Amino acid sequence: MSIDKLAAAHSAWLPPRALQAIKARRVAVHGAGRLVETVREEVGTTVTEDAELILRLSSERLGDEGFALYRRDGVTVVLADAPAGLLYGFFHVVRLGEAAFAGEWPVERHVPAMRRRMLDHWDNIDVHPVMGQVERGYSGGSIFWRDGVPRDLDRVRVYARLLAATGINAVAINNVNVHATEARLLTDRLGEVVAVAEVFRPYGIRVHLSVSFAAPVMLGGLPTADPLDEGVRGWWAQTTQRVYAAIPDFGGYVVKADSEGQPGPFGYGRSHADGANVLADALAPFGGVVHWRAFVYNHRQDWRDRSTDRARAAYDHFAPLDGKFRDNAILQVKHGPIDFQTREPVSPVIAAMPATSVAVELQVTQEYTGQQRHAVYLGPMWSEILGFRLTSEADVAGLARELVAVSNVGDDPFWTGHPLAQANLYAFGRLAWDPTLDPLSILDEWVDLALGPDVDRAALHAILDDSWRTYESYTAPLGVGFMVRPGHHYGPDVDGYEYTPWGTYHFADREGVGVDRTRATGTGFTGQYPQPWSDVYESLERCPDELLLFFHHVPYEHVLHSGSTVIQHIYDTHFAGAERAVEMRRLWERLAGQVDPELDARVRERLDEQVRSAAEWRDQINTYFHRKSGEPDAKGRQIY
Amino acid sequence: MSIDKLAAAHSAWLPPRALQAIKARRVAVHGAGRLVETVREEVGTTVTEDAELILRLSSERLGDEGFALYRRDGVTVVLADAPAGLLYGFFHVVRLGEAAFAGEWPVERHVPAMRRRMLDHWDNIDVHPVMGQVERGYSGGSIFWRDGVPRDLDRVRVYARLLAATGINAVAINNVNVHATEARLLTDRLGEVVAVAEVFRPYGIRVHLSVSFAAPVMLGGLPTADPLDEGVRGWWAQTTQRVYAAIPDFGGYVVKADSEGQPGPFGYGRSHADGANVLADALAPFGGVVHWRAFVYNHRQDWRDRSTDRARAAYDHFAPLDGKFRDNAILQVKHGPIDFQTREPVSPVIAAMPATSVAVELQVTQEYTGQQRHAVYLGPMWSEILGFRLTSEADVAGLARELVAVSNVGDDPFWTGHPLAQANLYAFGRLAWDPTLDPLSILDEWVDLALGPDVDRAALHAILDDSWRTYESYTAPLGVGFMVRPGHHYGPDVDGYEYTPWGTYHFADREGVGVDRTRATGTGFTGQYPQPWSDVYESLERCPDELLLFFHHVPYEHVLHSGSTVIQHIYDTHFAGAERAVEMRRLWERLAGQVDPELDARVRERLDEQVRSAAEWRDQINTYFHRKSGEPDAKGRQIY
Structure with a gap:
């Protein structure tokens, strides 16, 4: 992308104004490491004495990404155990703006609720004849590729910075429907992944890759992709080793298998645990993970057959496999049992697999919620999902180990097609860090940063607060x-x-x-829920209005x-x-x-x-x- | 196309067997001219004496294409005024087979009912992202182009011969939705048209080109395509002159204007007569014609608006223009008022423009009749249409000056995807020559020629005779x-x-x-028909069952x-x-x-x-x- 076009791109939630309060202060940044350097670059000139803002490494038991901050004697101090925490602390100060330098306050500790806060891009290298450059993308082309070739990555750098400011720490860069060209990112096109990883690295974001389960056949020339075949296991191990030789902090793989035409372990009479584990084993020596999507259902159903229920499919396929997945195999479950509809109940799979690492998948790109032509602020929907008390012990956020979402970003000047859809991307990152945040306060943050403090905030709230329910x-x-x-x-x-x-x-x-998804007369899907939901949804009287036709x-x-x-x-x-x-x-x-x-x-x-x-x-x-x-x-x- | 693939292509209705009866005889061919040469090439060795089949030019007032034949004293004689007639006479003998050499019979005269019997190809040069290589094509790729470049034309030669054997004498080679690349066939890609015309010429088939009404802007760099603009008229005249310099027997232009997004005269506040006439004037000095499609309607209708009726559109647009078109402007009207549906009433436009040359357009490609996956023999449908007595004086065949159809041919080995769909292509040519032919007899001809005389003809009739009504x-x-x-x-x-x-x-x-398309309570479409049809269709009691829901x-x-x-x-x-x-x-x-x-x-x-x-x-x-x-x-x- 040319500098001209970059200049023309909207600065989203990091305009120069957002850093004004910091730039006006004397700032000291202590510590070493690439992400500490990133903080120094953000701050610009630093000082050694009389600082009004100090960022430094310390030992506060905040983990790799947490940070603490306090203000005392006119000095704001950010502490973190590790460089990533310092970066997130810095962006926290950015969000606070002038408020970071007013009054005095005791120590606040900020630790992310989710260890991985991830965005999946459904970007293609080649323009797909049906799905285009970005599958379900409504914001122009891909920021990574155009018409079969990699793009200049200047804009990805800006994107990485924006993501880091929301707390995102992982990105899968290519479509989960992996076509022939894109499959090769794993092997002879790996250089393109290396280049992208270098751009994300200074912002604490690890790069993941969607891979085809059939890669051993497609790319390796093996006669099979059977996950229990020794040759296949060896191929994945060697291939993964080569990836880590090039990208030591590579995040791992994302796999859509046996779903909507993608190959998978069913083709070899193996379970999805078998399938996920062969990849997990290849990744484990390097600390990588495989995200294995639970979106498996019969997409060639006969509409005349009322006994088959797509809503049941993920649970029926995966719940029996609980405990069979490796520790570094993450089961990635869509938030609802169908497919990112405007209103769905929470997926019962999230509660059904206590011995499995579950990631909940949301959709920032508005495939079913207005495709960024309708203003639909999804923060309240996600907040409702994450806070839903699915079991007597825990809400969805508590059950999930990770939060993943499909990105809504493209090469559009406003990043997201509809400028107001930026708020969704921003809110996703913030909720992944802290699912208890009030989505309307998050909206305030975005408005302040992206549109400035002087806009008619009441009007924006009146437009967006209820926009999901309006849709x-x-x-x-x-x-x-x-x-x-x-x-x-x-x-x-x-x-x-x-x-x-x-x-x-x-x-x-x-x-x-x-x-009719009741146990009594329907498909029995309500039986997949723990109590009280199983009975609540089963009951015509108790079922909430907004889900009535989903269950009855x-x-x-x-x-x-x-x-x-x-x-x-x-x-x-x-x-x-x-x-x-x-x-x-x-x-x-x-x-x-x-x-x-x-x-x-x-x-x-x-x-x-x-x-x-x-x-x-x-x-x-x-x-x-x-x-x-x-x-x-x-x-x-x-x-x- | 390689010789291998050619050999693999099905011989359709001209297998070597079909010429067996002639090849077994002593044949004399008299006369000069390219098409007489074609007959000689077909016959192989010819004789000067003791012939059992004589083909010769004569003066029988049969016109350019008619022929006569009789058999006397053991000799079958074909006479024609012109070489084309001799060619059609030859193929008539092919159809007769051994019967052409049995018994004695007086002179039979065969003159085509339609002066032009034309096939329109909806072929693209570039693969269209939505419509593919051939729009509404169900028989593989184009026989003319593949992926942006012309193909070897060997197969087109075979196709030309097949068409001549059915009586077709005109072919438009490219899609009426003219995209950017295809528009250039008129100018810098004209060489490709020249090459195709050379292949069709020996079979008496003239080549036509679909052109964009906006060509003066797209190709000529003019600021307007206004048909009354002198610069535009000059551009069309010059461009057309260049076409005829390269292809002296070029047939003319086909235009879809102001229809489904194609540009047209409405954009300049001009009538469709103005639009057609500028092209007609450019073509007239060379004997060319413009086929101007009457398929003009509002494709952005609001479904809530029940007063607008697409069925009315062609009549409303064109009937007031009767008499305003040049003699060499042919108004090409789909057989029904909507769009090639399985069952439609005949278009009232066909009776509404006595001072205009009307071509009736049929669709051999089975867009709405099973897409060559369903066996649907369309002969009976077309026969019914052509024989429909639309006015008290004439049936549709009598009102039409020409018959045009969209081809169903592609590079499929069987030419038409479904092998039985060959019968539709064959029947179209035969009915265009003689609309009174019995479609089931035509089917017999095709079966005899294409499948041989020994197949279970009763089974084929049982499959195909009613197949349109079955569909x-x-x-x-x-x-x-x-x-x-x-x-x-x-x-x-x-x-x-x-x-x-x-x-x-x-x-x-x-x-x-x-x-409800009645005058009394509906859109008033029934009022576009002459009597008695206007009253028949208006009446719930008299309206034929098969059209009931079209009108009521x-x-x-x-x-x-x-x-x-x-x-x-x-x-x-x-x-x-x-x-x-x-x-x-x-x-x-x-x-x-x-x-x-x-x-x-x-x-x-x-x-x-x-x-x-x-x-x-x-x-x-x-x-x-x-x-x-x-x-x-x-x-x-x-x-x-």
Whole structure:
């Protein structure tokens, strides 16, 4: 990327202004190590005496990444056991801004809740004929590759710095659907990974690689990829050794196996534990890990067969394998049982494998939540998921060892297509560090840093605080999911997936709608939950409204806890949601003149599209259910 | 293409066997001219005395292409005014085979009903990211180009010969959606057209080119493509002159303008007559013609707007322009008002423009009729269309000056993907020559020539005779159309186009289904027809069952002329149709050992897919309407 274009890229949450308070102070940085150097570079000139901010290594039992800070006698002090902690402490001071230099306060200790806070890029090297340069990417091209060749990495450097400021410490750089060219990153294109790793390294971020389970065949010329075959084990060991010779701090592998056409251990009659362990064994000598995705289901289901339930698949496949995975094999589980829908229950797999390291996977890229054309702040959704008390002992954040998310970043000048979608990337990093943070406070942080302290924050809150629920209100109702256009997944198509092999159905007929996943009369999925959730979801009376159609097939006249019937709820929420989109656009007008004109123009263009699209959702959903149920809208509004 | 692959290509309806009867005779060919030479090459050795077959030029007032033949005193004589007639006469003798040399018969005269019998290829030079090498092609790649470069034309030579044997005399070689690379065939890539024209020339086939209306801007660097601009007129004149300098018998241009995103005269506030005439004027000095497609409609329609009717569009746009087109501007009208659906009424435009040369366009490539995976013999459909008495004076064949069709040919070894789809290509040529031919007799001709006289013809008739109606029976019911998967158009998706901008709706709700196109209460489309059709289609009582839902929205309980209700008709036809597909597969078994094993394998594979797909259509359509209507199947069969 040229310097011109770099200059044109939005500075996100690290504009020069964000470092103003520090740059105005006398700062001392003590200690050695690459990440300490990074802090020195950030600070610029440092001093040895009379510092107003001191950052130094110490022994505080904060672990590799924690830091402590306090302010006493007009001096702010950041302490860390290790260089990475010092870097995170530095960015904490950046977030505090002038507040870091006011008053006095006792020692605060900050230690990350998750040992690994990771972003997965679904970037391709070659432009994929269907999925493009970035699969499910809505922010332009890849920052790593363009049309088959690596890009200048200047922008990756800026990205690494932005990520470090949120607390991210791991990045997988290529698509989990590993095509032929991308598979070669593991072998003869390893040099490209080396180059990227060098750019991430000064920011404490380790690079991971998505690999094909069939690599021994595709790349090694072996006759099999059977994980119990000695030749295969040897190939993975040797290949991994070569990777670490080039990248000593390489993070490890990410694998999507036996899923949506990707090869996997089932092809050899082996279990997924067998599959994951062969990679884990190859990585173990070097401290690497394999992220093994639990997203395994039958994507060639017959829609006529109501006994098969995609929601059950991950648990059915993986729960019996608990205890069989190596310590450095991380089972990466999507937060819900289906696929990143706007509303899903939490995946029961997260509670089902106490003897396995589980990573919970979120989706920052808005595949099913408006594709960065709709302003949807996902912080509240993730916060709700992470705080969900899945077992009597622990919430999801407590059960998970790691948090992973699919990145929403591309070569777009605003990084994320919709400028307001930056807040999602920022919030993911912050919640991965501390899942108990208030998502609306995180939003404040982002607004302050990215848009400055003088913008109309109340307007931004009014736009974004409820935006996830607004999006939910005008799309698929009551947790039923999908109803999106097949393929690209944007915009409404109520029956789009209804008669397909993908296992995503709503079963709407003249009488009612929803998927019966009860033990009593349905697929039995509710039985995968620990108590009380198993009984709560099983019960038509106790099931929360927002998940009703995920667990039950009910008549349109069924009365919700809210007092509304299902059909009237559908009409009401869709009229209200589309109206809210109009209101969001109106609210943005209040920021006119307060933000960069190009950013303003981009947001306006997206809000226009959101208003159009929300009306389209409203009308398609309402018309569909009106045609099917025959029920009039109690308020007599226009249904086409 | 290598000789090996050529040899591997199926010989279609001109295997060596087909010429056996002629080759066994003493043949005399008299006359001069390139096409007479072609006949000589076909015959091989010729004689001057004691001939049993004489082909010679004469003055019989048969026009440029007609021929006469008779048999007297043991000698078969073919006479023609011009070389092309002699060529067609020769292929007539090929079709007759041994019968051409038996008995005695008086003079028969054969003159083509249509002056131009044309195939349009929708081939691209570059592989289009969505539409591929051949748009709506189901027979492999293009025979003209591969991946951006021209192919060896050996196979085109074989193709030209096959077409000449059916009577085709014009071919447009590139896609009517003209992309950037393909636009250049008109200018700096003209050499590729020259090469193709040289291959078609010996078979009496003139080459046409699809061009972009924006060519003066795209290629000429002009600031406008306004058809009334003098610079634009001059550019077209000069460019066309250069084309004719290279290809003296060049056929002319094909234009899709102001349609589905293609540029056109509307962009300059001009009429389609203005647009067509600028090209016609450029072509006129050289005897060329422009085919101007009438396929103009609003493809960004709002589905909520029930007053707009895509079926009306061609008539609304073009009927007022009758008389305004140059003589060498041919208005190319799809046979139905929508888009090559399995069942549509005949387009009223065909009767609405008596002062305009109208070409009727058919679709040999099976975009909406099974994509050459389903065995669907289209001869009966086309025969029905051509024989439809649209006005009190004339049928469609009589109203049309030309017949044009989209080709189904690619580089597939069987030419057409499904080997039985060869019969469609063959039938199109034959019907364009003589629309009164019995399509089942044409099928006999093809079977004799392509599969040989010893195959189980009864089985083939049982498979193919009703195959179009069979396909109709398990797909969209009663003329309502579409219900296909958006984009690729294969397989069922009842609501796939229901809430889209494409203008193709069925309006099914709890009570009924169909599009009200009446004058009384609907879009008024019936008013575009001459009497009696305008009243017939307007009337719920008189409207033919098979078009009922094209013209009327009716309750599911509406009783058809057949005595069945609409809903029971839907169930019955779908069960029967899928069962017929199974029966077709069973019938094919009877041909085992009678045909080439590779052809046999290909047909079996396609029939398997047809059986699967027909069951899928049956179940999706039945389930959809069962869920919506709530009506049980009177026969209690399985509806999912």
